[in-house]
Amino acid sequence: MSDTPSYGFDTLQIHAGSRPDPATGARQTPIYQTTAYVFRDADHAAALFNLQEVGYIYSRLTNPTVAVLQERIATLEGGVGAVCCSSGHAAQIMALFPLMQPGCNVVASTRLYGGTVTQFSQTIKRFGWSAKFVDFDDLDALRDAIDDNTRAVFGESIANPGGYVTDIRAVADVADAAGVPLIIDNTSATPYLCRPFEHGASLVVHSTTKYLTGNGTVTGGCVVDSGRFDWSASDKFPSLSAPEPAYHGLKFHETFGPLAYTFHGIAIGLRDLGMTMNPQAAHYTLMGIETLSLRMQRHVENAKKVAAWLEADPRVDYVTYAGLPSSPYAERAERCYPKGAGGLFTFAVKGGYEACVKLVNALEIFSHVANLGDARSLIIHSASTTHRQLTPEQQEAAGAGPNVVRVSIGIEDADDLIADLDQALAKATA
Numbered sequence: 333m334s335d336t337p338s339y340g341f342d343t344l345q346i347h348a349g350s351r352p353d354p355a356t357g358a359r360q361t362p363i364y365q366t367t368a369y370v371f372r373d374a375d376h377a378a379a380l381f382n383l384q385e386v387g388y389i390y391s392r393l394t395n396p397t398v399a400v401l402q403e404r405i406a407t408l409e410g411g412v413g414a415v416c417c418s419s420g421h422a423a424q425i426m427a428l429f430p431l432m433q434p435g436c437n438v439v440a441s442t443r444l445y446g447g448t449v450t451q452f453s454q455t456i457k458r459f460g461w462s463a464k465f466v467d468f469d470d471l472d473a474l475r476d477a478i479d480d481n482t483r484a485v486f487g488e489s490i491a492n493p494g495g496y497v498t499d500i501r502a503v504a505d506v507a508d509a510a511g512v513p514l515i516i517d518n519t520s521a522t523p524y525l526c527r528p529f530e531h532g533a534s535l536v537v538h539s540t541t542k543y544l545t546g547n548g549t550v551t552g553g554c555v556v557d558s559g560r561f562d563w564s565a566s567d568k569f570p571s572l573s574a575p576e577p578a579y580h581g582l583k584f585h586e587t588f589g590p591l592a593y594t595f596h597g598i599a600i601g602l603r604d605l606g607m608t609m610n611p612q613a614a615h616y617t618l619m620g621i622e623t624l625s626l627r628m629q630r631h632v633e634n635a636k637k638v639a640a641w642l643e644a645d646p647r648v649d650y651v652t653y654a655g656l657p658s659s660p661y662a663e664r665a666e667r668c669y670p671k672g673a674g675g676l677f678t679f680a681v682k683g684g685y686e687a688c689v690k691l692v693n694a695l696e697i698f699s700h701v702a703n704l705g706d707a708r709s710l711i712i713h714s715a716s717t718t719h720r721q722l723t724p725e726q727q728e729a730a731g732a733g734p735n736v737v738r739v740s741i742g743i744e745d746a747d748d749l750i751a752d753l754d755q756a757l758a759k760a761t762a
């Protein structure tokens with residue numbers, strides 16, 4: 333099912349990348365629980381190690397179950413290839429690794445998952461990389477932030493912690509003009525609500541932990557390549573355009589063309605960083621993706637109902653959901669995300685920090701957890717948890733002030749979710 337782009341999304345989310353198992357006829361994708369694969373003979377082994385032939389060597393690099401998931405996600409995103417990793421954060425490092433060198437920077441949106449802000453502002457410094465954060469609504473500031481050492485622009489489509497949607501086309505045009513790839517974290521939108529490559533992005537990353545798996549069972553990540561960025565147009569990306577010493581001087585872009593970035597991700601990234609997805613995780617995520625469109629439709633439908641109810645409630649100061657007509661991003665959401673603005677949003681509770689803490693304690697259906705994109709509804713008080721490591725200014729910029737809670741609306745009955753919020757708000761603001 334790999335060369336069937338004419339099928340619709342609902343068909344592809346079930347079939348793309350999978351075929352009946354050639355050995356047994358098993359219809360569902362088997363979990364290939366193996367570390368290594370027997371070579372046909374010594375020549376076959378040598379060809380695989382030289383990247384002259386594609387095949388299975390060792391599961392740190394490739395595994396048939398993981399390969400099905402990679403092909404499925406690449407197909408749903410409209411990309412040429414994908415590399416799965418052990419987590420969304422691993423995927424972000426894997427995405428930057430072929431692009432960056434010591435002294436290089438990534439220009440990132442201020443509106444990001446809290447863990448990404450920490451990874452980019454602190455941890456990547458250990459590699460000699462750095463990040464500059466800019467408001468993606470200020471395209472002049474974005475243009476100014478990109479300098480000779482910038483190797484990527486990074487943002488989220490439907491951004492954390494909710495209420496903001498990126499105009500990917502506008503940002504992609506700026507990145508294009510500067511000759512650097514735009515990486516979009518498409519975790520919260522999923523390819524059902526947004527396909528960033530159709531809006532000019534070059535690369536996509538996912539935390540498959542969230543909506544793609546959809547039930548809070550496993551962590552995983554994925555890097556997807558559009559295959560469209562010209563890595564040889566400048567000398568900025570020597571890992572892809574210049575001879576690779578670890579493969580006898582092979583040039584990835586010259587040798588693999590549009591698959592260069594994906595092959596580099598496996599042959600160098602997974603080989604040497606080892607942030608590999610295991611086949612069990614790939615299995616759970618494949619099971620989740622089969623119902624992705626159905627779940628996303630319900631997430632959106634429920635989020636709209638719950639957000640509208642909260643907005644009308646006097647105990648709530650404001651609701652930031654790009655799917656509400658009152659949102660400053662309503663027009664952009666309608667234009668860029670016509671199937672809906674996702675299932676994530678924040679709201680501010682009258683009574684501030686204390687009331688938020690009481691609210692999360694009083695809810696019965698909503699679980700107080702540091703996760704999102706689960707079938708069940710989740711809530712978190714970002715300022716005391718996920719965004720705790722950020723400065724007050726960073727918290728405000730990320731939309732995670734002390735009086736704000738973030739919800740990830742599940743696929744339960746919307747009326748039950750509203751009743752739960754009603755009783756908990758009564759206790760929180762009594």
Ligand SMILES: *Cc1c(COP(=O)(O)O)cnc(C)c1O
Binds near residue numbers: 419421448488519
């Ligand atoms: C969860 C998340 C991540 C990190 O993914 P993990 O799988 O937890 O490592 C990155 N970006 C976004 C938008 C996320 O929601």
